Structure formats: C-alpha cells, structure tokens
Amino acid sequence: MRQTTEFDSHSRVTRLPNGVRVVTERMPESKTISLGLWIEAGSRHEAPGQEGMAHLMEHMAFKGTTRRDALTIAKELDTLGGLSNAFTSREATCFYIRVMDAHLARAFDILSDIVLNPLIDPEELGREQAVILQEISMVEETPEEKVHEDFWAAAWENAALAHSITGTPASVSAVTAASLAQWRRSHYRPDAITVVAAGAIDHAALTDLADAAFGSLAAVTSTPTKPAGLYTPPKIALRRDWEQNHVILAYPSVGNSSPDRFIHTLLATLLGGNMSSRLFQEVREKRGLAYSIYAGVNGLADTGLLEIQAAVDPERTGELLKVVAAELAAVADGAVAAEELDHTREHLKGLLYLGAESTENRMMRLARNILLFHRHIPIEETAAALDAVTVADVADAARTAFTQPNTGLCIMGPTAALP
DSSP states (O other): OOEEEEOSSSEEEEEOTTSOEEEEEEOTTOSEEEEEEEESOOGGGOOTTOTTHHHHHHHHTTSBBSSOBHHHHHHHHHHTTSEEEEEEOSSOEEEEEEEEGGGHHHHHHHHHHHHHOBOOOHHHHHHHHHHHHHHHHHHHTOHHHHHHHHHHHHHBSSHHHHSOTTOOHHHHHHOOHHHHHHHHHHHSOGGGEEEEEEESOOHHHHHHHHHHHHTTOOOOOOOOOOOOOOBOOOEEEEEOSOSSEEEEEEEEOOOTTOTTHHHHHHHHHHHHSSTTSHHIIIIIIITOOOSOEEEEEEEOSSOEEEEEEEEEOGGGHHHHHHHHHHHHHHHHTTOOOHHHHHHHHHHHHHHHHHHTTOHHHHHHHHHHHHHHHSSOOOHHHHHHHHHTOOHHHHHHHHHHHOOTTTOEEEEEETTOOOO
16 A cells, blocks of 8 residues: 655655655646656675676666667657766665656656666676776776775775775676676665656656556565774875875764754865865965865765865975864864854855755755655755854864864875875
8 A cells, every 4th residue: 555645735755565665846836857766776785796786787777678778768868858867876876867747757667667677688788897997997097086986995994885886897897697687686676766756746646657667566675784884094195197196184974864964064165165165265265275175075874074185286285284284173173253154054055045946956855865864854944954053063073073083184196195
C-alpha cells in the first residue's frame, strides 16, 4: 500500500510498498519540471577492489538498455529539448533532466529505462573504461584537483571514504561486465531509489509513473553504511613540475545532517566564500599572494572537513601559510563582529532565495533534504537557522576546529616542503 505524507500545500512524499520514494515540490508559476532519479549508491558504497564502480555504472547507463541503444538514448534526450545529465558523489548517483511539463512522461521513461535496464555490454564497457582512464589522467594533470584527491585520500582512516570517486587505473581496468552487474544489483535497490521532481509537477501522476516502472522491483537485503571513521590530519609535501605550489589546509567540520552545519557554513564563507571574505581580502587584495583563495565545507552525511585551498608563488608559500594562520587565530579569538557575520549571513540567504527560482536547484535541494532528513525543509526554515547563528557560535566553532593537532596540510608544487 502506498503511504503519502503532505509536507505543505506544494510538497509531498509517497513511499511505494517496496520502499521506492516519490517526492515532489510544485512551483505554481513554473512551466518546466526538473526530474531526478537518485540512487543512494556512491563511491562510499564500494568495497576494496570495487573502487570506481558507482561512477562507471553511471557512465554505462547511457550506453544502451534492453529497449534503446546509446544513439537512441542521446537522440531522444535531445528531442525533448531539455537539459539532462548525471553525476556520482561519494554517497549517491543521480540521473536528472529538465523539460517542459508536457514532456514529463517521455523524460521519465528514458531515465527509468537507463536506471532499470542497462545492458552492460562488454564491448561498450571496454570503451567506457578507456574514457574513464582518460578522466583519471586529466585529474592527474590538473593541479587543483590532484592536490585535493591526494589530500582527501590521506585524510581518512576509512578506505571507502578515502579513495577517489573515479577509482584508480587498476580498479577501473579490473571491472568486468559481470562484476559491475553484480555491484549494481546489490546497490540499485528499491529502498535506495528516490524519484524527485520540482516545478510544474502533479504528484499523483509522477507516483503512477514511478509505480509502473519501479513498483515490481523486489526488495534486496542492504548492508548498513559504515561510519566515516577518523579524520587523520595528514602533512604532505609532494614535488611536481608546476609553476605554483598548490596548498590545502583542512580542519574537522561537521556532517551535512548536523544541526551545527549552519555555523560551519557561515564560518567557511566569511573566511573564504566570496570576494569580501577575510582570506580573499588579506591574501589577494592586500598582499597579492594568490589569484584566488577559497574556503568551504566538504561534507558527507556524518562528517566533513573545512578546507582552504590556494595556489601561490613557490617563494611565498611560507608567507601564505602565516597569513592564513593569523586569520584563523583571529576568528577563533572572537574577531568576527556582528556586522561582518550579518554581511555573510545575507550573502548566503541571497544565494538560497535566488536558487529557489530554479526548478533544478529546488529539485536538488529537495532530494538532499529527503536523503538526509527524510523530510522537506522549507527555505524559510533554513533562513531562520542561518539567522540564529551568533558571533559566539562562530568563535566557538573556530576555536574547536583550528588547533595544531587538527591541522591537515598538503603542498604540491616545484618547491613543496612542510614548514
């Protein structure tokens, strides 16, 4: 029996008997729909030797089904005139599309087909493995990505968190059609599938489509996700033949489901989230140490890191680290005034409300709230949570996080060396 919960007059969720969820948010003035099929299967759900399977499965979904070959999939998506894509994160895979409301049934048919019925042809698999090996090589040659991948890998005790989403050349090359199909059967379970739509959507109509496509799927026994484990702050210096030293500093933060996530988001933003932030002003505008420097929370459901990243002239790397350390110490000592916090708060609330005008942003936000909290969170509730953060909250979070034992550091470049 279907179970439906109405969050408000525009948002509701229905759970099918086998566990599939259908979640919608109606935007009365919209003429378009953003539709996403979310599977709670990402790189975090890969065992040793399976690294990269979630990402590879995302690619293979577009390479042909029992009803469509790859070219037909591409042509049908193009014919709809919408915007379609997919991505794999550490905790989920998402296939999504934005179309006119009249095209919902066709769009859903294509997305559900590639999720439910991929062929995983060995010849196509070989070609896609070659593509992903090129993708891995691109990361190796992109300093901003390479430094982050190596730092993240060294920062976590849990190997499922540490490894790259794309996997390694060895793990990707070792995948067979049979092993990938088995991984998919284990993780593309009914209880891991959530159908999400925002825009000119009729909840009952989408639920009927989802029931017809997914309602007959048999339940599969799931394995609980292992806890994140310890963050082990690494100290890494790696020489690379680059023009600049690329630097990451990181500190323990909170997970995306933590009630303290708003404090940490504000802390990261006022440090390096926009052009008026402390680090951007001090590092770039006043000292010309770097073209760009930013800070942000890289969060998972149950843990996260507050990361600061910059590229710097090799001869000024030490100066950069001292400037950043001084700013972090100042924030921890309570240097953030109410006016500065209010400025940062208004910036984030502006982004929140501007994003609310996009059906795609609304769909993504709705999905993440359902996956994390199992409910729709009104934008006003998020804005109120940002308003509730005080300067004392920010200082307390900074004092707790910005300690020497908590400091993770990675320097990559021509003169990389630990201070």
